[in-house]
Amino acid sequence: MKPRMWFLPSNNQQLLVTGFEPALPVTQSVIVVPPFAEEMNKSRKLMSDFCRSVVGADGSSTAVYMIDLFGCGDSEGVLSQASWPMWRHNIADLLADLKQQHPLANHHLLGIRLGAALALDCCINELHNQSLSLIFWQPALNGAQFINQFMRLKIAAAMAQGTTITTAQLREELADKQLIEISGYEVSRAMVNAIDGIALHQLDRLPSAVRLAWFEVSPDQQLSMLPISKKIIERWSTHSQAVGDACHGERFWQTAVTVTAPCLITRTGEYLTEGGDA
Numbered sequence: 001m002k003p004r005m006w007f008l009p010s011n012n013q014q015l016l017v018t019g020f021e022p023a024l025p026v027t028q029s030v031i032v033v034p035p036f037a038e039e040m041n042k043s044r045k046l047m048s049d050f051c052r053s054v055v056g057a058d059g060s061s062t063a064v065y066m067i068d069l070f071g072c073g074d075s076e077g078v079l080s081q082a083s084w085p086m087w088r089h090n091i092a093d094l095l096a097d098l099k100q101q102h103p104l105a106n107h108h109l110l111g112i113r114l115g116a117a118l119a120l121d122c123c124i125n126e127l128h129n130q131s132l133s134l135i136f137w138q139p140a141l142n143g144a145q146f147i148n149q150f151m152r153l154k155i156a157a158a159m160a161q162g163t164t165i166t167t168a169q170l171r172e173e174l175a176d177k178q179l180i181e182i183s184g185y186e187v188s189r190a191m192v193n194a195i196d197g198i199a200l201h202q203l204d205r206l207p208s209a210v211r212l213a214w215f216e217v218s219p220d221q222q223l224s225m226l227p228i229s230k231k232i233i234e235r236w237s238t239h240s241q242a243v244g245d246a247c248h249g250e251r252f253w254q255t256a257v258t259v260t261a262p263c264l265i266t267r268t269g270e271y272l273t274e275g276g277d278a
Helices: 038-056 084-101 114-125 143-160 167-177 189-196 227-236 262-273
Strands: 004-010 013-020 028-033 062-067 106-112 132-137 179-182 185-188 210-218 242-248
Touching (some): 038 062, 106 114, 143 179, 143 189, 185 189, 210 262
Parallel strands (some): 028 062, 106 132
């Protein structure tokens, strides 16, 4: 399966899009909204396997598209110049482009880790009242918690060299220099502040036209979603179609070696085959 690649104009910049398209006419498309920084690298194989599995299935009419957001991958810019609103625009611009290419298709946003927060925030602030399906893989919806975990990578690297630093010190450095480097990723204060402010786990309800399928992996044989995930889904499902499920798999976004989560591919493929009905 040879992907189709092109550059999408967005915010006067050129973004690389890689599309995997079926032989049959496209009846639904999936935009993969990627994870952040090192979690993106750890997820690349899983994302590629998902694209090839879903699009290559017998009789598939589903297309899958991966986008390098501004400052990431082979798109224009550098990460330190990127902003959260800019990334929202990137996703909205790709969706608009795909709606022109496939006007009769249903469209899904598949958000992975922090990409789930970006996909949902895009629905709220960019895609007002558009009918859309969201799919979450192990979502990170609490931005402040996510940034603290991201900063621990630098703390752990310092400890390995016999140095002690704290999250508070890193935040002071960020406030002073406006940029901070963590595990090779240079991130701006504006980006960190924007992610810090994300509290979608506190959202009372989803946008009225949005449907959600939330999938998590569990390394234990006793499959169970996280308690906080269950609470959020229960709250959202009172006003919208929101369902969740756990399957057996490794924590692909944080393992020392690259692993995939075939169960996520299988479960999501089933969901798409069912027409987005869990």
